[in-house]
Amino acid sequence: MKQHQITINDIARELNISKSTVSRALTGHPKVSPAKRTAILELAEKLDYQRNMLAISLCNNRTNTIGVIVPEFRTSFFPKILVAIQETAAQSGYNVIVCQSGESYETEVKNTKVMLTNHVDGLIISITKETKNYEHLKIFQRKGIPLVFINRIVNEMAVPKVVVDDYEGAFRAVEHLIQTGKKRIAHLAGPENLLISRNRLNGYLDALRKYNLPIIQELIIPYDFNLEKVKIYTKHLLELKERPDALFAINDPTAVEAIQVIKAKKLKIPKDIAVVGFSNEYSSAYIDPSLTTVAQPLEEMGIRATQALIEQLNKDISEWKAVTQVLKPELIIRKSS
Amino acid sequence: MKQHQITINDIARELNISKSTVSRALTGHPKVSPAKRTAILELAEKLDYQRNMLAISLCNNRTNTIGVIVPEFRTSFFPKILVAIQETAAQSGYNVIVCQSGESYETEVKNTKVMLTNHVDGLIISITKETKNYEHLKIFQRKGIPLVFINRIVNEMAVPKVVVDDYEGAFRAVEHLIQTGKKRIAHLAGPENLLISRNRLNGYLDALRKYNLPIIQELIIPYDFNLEKVKIYTKHLLELKERPDALFAINDPTAVEAIQVIKAKKLKIPKDIAVVGFSNEYSSAYIDPSLTTVAQPLEEMGIRATQALIEQLNKDISEWKAVTQVLKPELIIRKSS
DNA sequence: CTATTTTGTGGGACGGCTCCCACATTGTGA
DNA sequence: TCACAATGTGGGAGCCGTCCCACAAAATAG
Numbered sequence: 001m002k003q004h005q006i007t008i009n010d011i012a013r014e015l016n017i018s019k020s021t022v023s024r025a026l027t028g029h030p031k032v033s034p035a036k037r038t039a040i041l042e043l044a045e046k047l048d049y050q051r052n053m054l055a056i057s058l059c060n061n062r063t064n065t066i067g068v069i070v071p072e073f074r075t076s077f078f079p080k081i082l083v084a085i086q087e088t089a090a091q092s093g094y095n096v097i098v099c100q101s102g103e104s105y106e107t108e109v110k111n112t113k114v115m116l117t118n119h120v121d122g123l124i125i126s127i128t129k130e131t132k133n134y135e136h137l138k139i140f141q142r143k144g145i146p147l148v149f150i151n152r153i154v155n156e157m158a159v160p161k162v163v164v165d166d167y168e169g170a171f172r173a174v175e176h177l178i179q180t181g182k183k184r185i186a187h188l189a190g191p192e193n194l195l196i197s198r199n200r201l202n203g204y205l206d207a208l209r210k211y212n213l214p215i216i217q218e219l220i221i222p223y224d225f226n227l228e229k230v231k232i233y234t235k236h237l238l239e240l241k242e243r244p245d246a247l248f249a250i251n252d253p254t255a256v257e258a259i260q261v262i263k264a265k266k267l268k269i270p271k272d273i274a275v276v277g278f279s280n281e282y283s284s285a286y287i288d289p290s291l292t293t294v295a296q297p298l299e300e301m302g303i304r305a306t307q308a309l310i311e312q313l314n315k316d317i318s319e320w321k322a323v324t325q326v327l328k329p330e331l332i333i334r335k336s337s
Numbered sequence: 338m339k340q341h342q343i344t345i346n347d348i349a350r351e352l353n354i355s356k357s358t359v360s361r362a363l364t365g366h367p368k369v370s371p372a373k374r375t376a377i378l379e380l381a382e383k384l385d386y387q388r389n390m391l392a393i394s395l396c397n398n399r400t401n402t403i404g405v406i407v408p409e410f411r412t413s414f415f416p417k418i419l420v421a422i423q424e425t426a427a428q429s430g431y432n433v434i435v436c437q438s439g440e441s442y443e444t445e446v447k448n449t450k451v452m453l454t455n456h457v458d459g460l461i462i463s464i465t466k467e468t469k470n471y472e473h474l475k476i477f478q479r480k481g482i483p484l485v486f487i488n489r490i491v492n493e494m495a496v497p498k499v500v501v502d503d504y505e506g507a508f509r510a511v512e513h514l515i516q517t518g519k520k521r522i523a524h525l526a527g528p529e530n531l532l533i534s535r536n537r538l539n540g541y542l543d544a545l546r547k548y549n550l551p552i553i554q555e556l557i558i559p560y561d562f563n564l565e566k567v568k569i570y571t572k573h574l575l576e577l578k579e580r581p582d583a584l585f586a587i588n589d590p591t592a593v594e595a596i597q598v599i600k601a602k603k604l605k606i607p608k609d610i611a612v613v614g615f616s617n618e619y620s621s622a623y624i625d626p627s628l629t630t631v632a633q634p635l636e637e638m639g640i641r642a643t644q645a646l647i648e649q650l651n652k653d654i655s656e657w658k659a660v661t662q663v664l665k666p667e668l669i670i671r672k673s674s
Numbered sequence: 675c676t677a678t679t680t681t682g683t684g685g686g687a688c689g690g691c692t693c694c695c696a697c698a699t700t701g702t703g704a
Numbered sequence: 705t706c707a708c709a710a711t712g713t714g715g716g717a718g719c720c721g722t723c724c725c726a727c728a729a730a731a732t733a734g
Contacts, residue, residue, distance in 0.1 A: 017712045023692060031712055048476070050453045054400065055690035058391045058719050063340075073420045076413065076619075083410045086435065095434050097453060099424065116387045118432060137386070256623060282413075283620025286593060304681055344720060360722065395689050500708035544684045597681055 006049045015039055026051065057119070065095045066309060067120035069111045071103045071128050071152070075253055077298065078126070081150065084302025085124060092310050094121070103225065105130040111137045122146040122309045127154060129191040129225060146312035146320065148198050150305045152194055158322040160308040162301050166196045169294035169329035170203025173276045174248055176292070176331060178211045182246035182274055186219040186237050187260065188230065190250040197222065197250065200278065203250055219244055230257035238265055238273075245273055246337070252277035252284050252293055259287070259336065274337040292336035297327050343386045344433045352376055363388065365519055394407025394456070402432045403646060404457035406448045408465050408489070413619050414635065415463070418487065421639025422461060429647050431458070440562065442467040449473045459483040459646040464491060465561060467530040483649035483657065487642045489531055494658040497645040499638050504532045506631035506666035509615045511585055513629070513668060515548045519583035519611055523556040523574050525567065525595065527587040534559065534587065537615065541585055556581055556638055567594035575602055575610075581674070587623050589630055596624070596673065611674040621662035627671035634664050 008026065012019040017036060025032045025040040027265070032040075033086050043049075057063040066089050070078040086096050097113035097118060108128050116139070117124055123140055125147065134154050140147045141159070151160040187204050190197030201220070208215055210248055220239065221233050237244055249255035255277030259269060269289050277284060280295035304325050312320050343362065347355075349356040354373060362369045369377075377502050394400040403426050409414040423433050434455060436448035449531050452460055453476070460477055463486065471491050477484045478496070486498040514522050514546040524541050527534030538557070545552055555577065558570045574581055575598070584599075586592035592614030596606060604610055606626050614621060617632035649657050 003691085009690075019691080020715075021713060023690095024713090027692080031710095033712060036712090050450070052395075052456065052690050053454050054391055054395045054456055055719090058389075058395055058690080058721090059692045063391065076416075079410060079413075079416045082715075083437070086437065090436075095451070097432050097434055099427075100420070101421065112385070114432070117390050119389065151510060186697075232448055281620075283618075283623055286620055286621035286625070288625030300695085342720085348718080356721080357685075357723080358683060360720095361683090364722085368680095373682085389720055392689090393722080395691095395720080396722045398689075472697060 001182055006047045007052070008049075010038060010047065011043050011049065014043060015024040015106075035311040044161075048218065053110075061119075062121050063095075063119045064093055065118065065120050066093050066306070067115035067118070067123045069101055069115070069123065069125040070098070071101050071106060071126060073100060075251075075279070077279055078249075080298040081302040081305075084299040085306045087301045088306035089310075091297045094310070103128045103130065105133075109136045112139070116140075116143075117143075120145065122148070122313055124148045124150055124305050127194075128152075128195055128239055132193055136142045139251070143188045144317050146309055148305045148309045148312075150301055152196060155195065160305075160312070160322055161318075161324040162305045162308065162327070163324065164301070164327050164329050166199035166329070167203040167206075169278060169296070169331070170248070171207045172199035172203075172329075172331045173278065173292075173294050174193060174204050174207035175210070176333065177246045177248065177274055177276060177337060178207065178213065180270070180337060181273065182245040184216065184219065185213075185246040185248055186244035187221070188233060188247065188249045188254050189220060189222040191224050192222055200250060203329060223250075225250075225254075227253060227257050230254050231239045233259055234258040234261040238262065238267070246270075247273060247315055249277050252279045252281040252291060255291055255293070255336075256281075256284070256287060259289075259291070270310065270335070270337045276337050281330055285334065292334045292337035293332055295330045295332050300327060342389065343384045344389070345386075346436070347384065348377060348380050348386065351380060354673055358430060397650060398433075399458050400456045400458075402434055402455065402457050403428055403643070404452035404454070404455070404460045404462065405433055406438055406445060406462040407435070408438050408463060409502045410437060412588075412616070412618055414588075417635040418639040418642075419640060422465070422643045425555070425640045425643035426647075431647070440465045440467065442470075446473045453477075453480075457482070459485070459650055461485045461542045461642050461646055462488055462608040463487050463489040464531075465489075469530055481654050483646055485642045485646045485649075487638055489533060490661075492532065496657075497617045497642075497659055498661040499534075499645065500661065501633040501638070501664050501666050503666070504540040504543075505535035505613060506633070506668070507537035507585070508544045509540075510615065510629075510631050511541050511544035511664075512547070513670065514583045514585065514611055514613060515544065517551065517607070517611065520550060521553065521556065521579060521581045522550070522583040522585055523581035524558070525557040525570060525584065525586045525591050526557060528561050529559055542641075544601050557633045562591075564590060564594050567591050569600055571598040572596045575599065575604070580610070583607075584610060584612045586612065586614050589616045589618040589628060592628055592630070593618075593621070593624060596626075596628070607672070607674045613674050619668055622671065626673045628669075629671045629674035632667045632669050634666075637664055 008019045012022045022040055025037045067145040073079055089096050101108035101111055103127055121191055147159045153161045153163055191202050223229050247258055249258055255275050262273055277291050277293040280293045284291040284293050345356045345359040349359045359377055362374045410416055426433050438445035438448055442465055482498045490498045490500055526538050538652045560566050584595055586595055592612050596612055599606055599610055614628050614630040621628040621630050
């Protein structure tokens, strides 16, 4: 079906030299006479020779491939990080293979098998909201395959991590709401096993505490990122006897959904109820009203994670360092607050 | 650095059998005695054996990898297609490796080399706005590697293509503007060498013709998708002696940019000037005013393209068919028109 | 009960490349 | 001039599987 590939053997035969010499010329080994080197390079060019990465990988036991596992691609959050990863990896000659776990622990485990079978040199992962067992990730450590966590991390594993300071982002978002005079601030929180949810919740709580506002349990609703449920929860909040006067949502899609419900109820944003999101989706600047949100340096996260991974790749395992990089979020104030 | 991999040889040695038998058991070959089969499978499980795809690929001369080259990831357009490709491919056991050409012809050529070097089994590509020479793509045909075009296609190459009926989408969008009473409809068009630009332009022109409206050249501005320029062009249009009363933009990001300019000029949308986009970006429903646009079945495009590719993969090259699938767009009428 | 097929198994070439070892050739220094 | 090093080159093992061929043992047929 497929046509014959030009190999180094073809070149060697043509020029009447050994394939060792051809290999050396092609890989830039110094000890090749200039005459042969140019002859080889020219012929390779002429025959449109392509190195066979498969064979090279098999020899070197490295594939120049980085694996990435992320929960989803629905929002622009992970795609943006991914683009940065892809570009950074490409600069160092690495390919990227991507899997979506779809927020399912089982799929995530399967994804790690795929990564293993494909012999990725390293893995960047953001775990699912369900992931509580980390055996499938520890395999990588045991096999000596470097691992980097991004955004949704596993604290107990000693590997590099790149995160945004969720606590501070949340704190400043809520502080901002308080400073605009809001007193009953609701929080649509994320799944409790995710560190980001807990950190954002803590930021929210500490901001309330700092300004001596009461913490009202019925205004804190954790949910599982299933957007369908946002409508229900938001309605519920709006129908409370004492309606909240602000809403801090775990992320922008949640905030956007909530805004639709609030607008449907003919309530004024931000006068009746202010809304703040988290993540600065591309669309958040354009919706009506434009959404106040906490921007995360996504591109930088991708770059840093990839750099951290490639750094491990170039070092002996004994020199690996489990540095956690905490990037600063930025509060972007728009018309929803 | 990396630890020793478990291989079929390890299993063979352990069980005192030949690696042929192990290979057969692992690949589900029928002629293996049940006793050995279970023994092998159990030991493989126990040792956490992972098949080495590299070696397998080298043997089979196929990598179970599909290459995808797209111009960009800035908008949600290609990511959405990509997600569908990824999922469809995964269902058939294929990995996906992705390159962005960044709308640069040179990068696209480099990307194809990467695909070749990595021995992708097939390629799905949407060409850049600059691509006018197709030699780098014809290599794939010569090598017998199936190719599928998506969205931005090359008409002269006889391979499967998946497109949206851009002509009809544009026609209906402009027809809709005319039916709401608009008479001077401007068009921010795309680069002229892209078929999608030409098709949309033709849809625009034919709609005007059908309703006997004059075609006014100064209202038709082709541009290169560089969003910065939209501001300039929109301003220019608004400052014409006879201002247009509607704008049909080549895509949603263009329309969104234009809307910002129009709003800044304190003109009313759609009363003073209506705006229609193309592509139905996620955010288009939420911006103010919500954007009338032509929705393309992106997910379906990805699925169809991948299916077309995999179909080729499973057939002899002599049976390949260069079918062009034309998917129907849908006009979504919102408040901007 | 022998002749033939079926079944299970091992041996080994092969895929394309890298890299170590060995060897010949040339160059260097005393 | 000779010993020794540096340089360039070839040979071949090895990476990890697949798959064809050969062959023995068991099952089937006549």
